[in-house]
Amino acid sequence: MARDGRGVTRSAAMKPAPLEYLVARTADEALALLERFEGDARLLAGGQSLVPLLSMRLLRPKAVVDIGRIPGLDRVAVDGGAVTVGALARYSALEASATVRERLPLLARAVPFVGDRQIRNRGTLGGALSHADPAGEMALCAVTLGARLRAAGPAGGREIEAEDFFRGPYTTALEATEMLVEAVFPDGAGTLAVFAEHARRHGDFAVVSVAAAAEPGEGDTWQRVRIGLGAVADRPVFARRASALLAGTRLEPEAVREAAQLCLAEADPVSDVRASAAYRRHLIPIYVERALGELRSRRAGARAGERG
DSSP states (O other), X not given: XXXXXXXXXXXXXXXXXXXXXXXXXXXXHHHHHHHHTTTOEEEESSOTTHHHHHHTTSOOOSEEEEOTTOTTTTOEEEOSSEEEEETTOBHHHHHHOHHHHHHOHHHHHHGXXXXXXXXXXXXBHHHHHHHTOTTOXXXXXXXXXXXXXXXXXXXXXEEEEHHHHEEETTEESOOTTOEEEEEEEEOOTTOEEEEEEEESSTTSOEEEEEEEEEEEOSTTOEEXXXXXXXXXXXXXXXXXXXXXXXXXXXXXXXXXXXXXXXHHHHOOOOOOSSOOHHHHHHHHHHHHHHHHHHHHHHHHHHXXXXXX
16 A cells, blocks of 8 residues: 555555545545545545445545544534534444433434444444435434534535435435534424334335324324335435324324325335335335324323323
8 A cells, every 4th residue: 555644545456446545633624635636535434334335336436534533523412402413423322322312312213223233333423314325214314303414615514404405315415525514403302203114124224214203292182293204215205294284183093094195195115126116105104103103102101101
């Protein structure tokens, strides 16, 4: 390998195509490197998605910029009615965070579905969002909860609504010289959440996933209902009509069945090596009804615990 003062140039004997490996110590340094390579560089955080793509030579950038050592980009903080999660926050840190469990219960319930323990120890929230896998759990949570994603670039910072951030399979609204720095979620304290997923085996890519979050209202009613669908379109889907239908209801069986059919109408699944489009369409209402039933059960269980 040929070395210089800024990084390492890999030889052609390595699995990836020849590239330059550089370490950024600050966000500004990372952005300068992206600009230097005119967008033909990739950011490396946990590497759980990027490294396999490089190894298979599906990506052939001129350089990889390692941002994993940048301080402060892994914070989880409550800021005036919102929870800010840094792009370098690892799955394992989210899993262990009391703030995430209390204020972002949907995220807490989704993380265990991501890969295995080794992947969760290395993978990052920002890496998952930037990878934009239509079956990705973190992308689905961001869309379902209405997160705002903050990017930094040569022209400064900007915020992108999660629904607008994902443009298609593995495609985002980020410019080639921008980097995702944090995600801002509405504070979900007091919210109940369920994440349901069907996969060939635990940790595999989802065939269908459903995210549901809602706040208990007066009596047995529910408010601020939000339902999201994953792996059933070219990007995560916020089931807007189904969510609106259920607001103010008691999640009665009739309302839940109607919402499940509205979810089905908002999906556009495709066939791939994991499942056919027809099978996904079969599963969508089943998993929507299952998730909403579990949501109702969680509320009943919480009440029983209070009485006990």
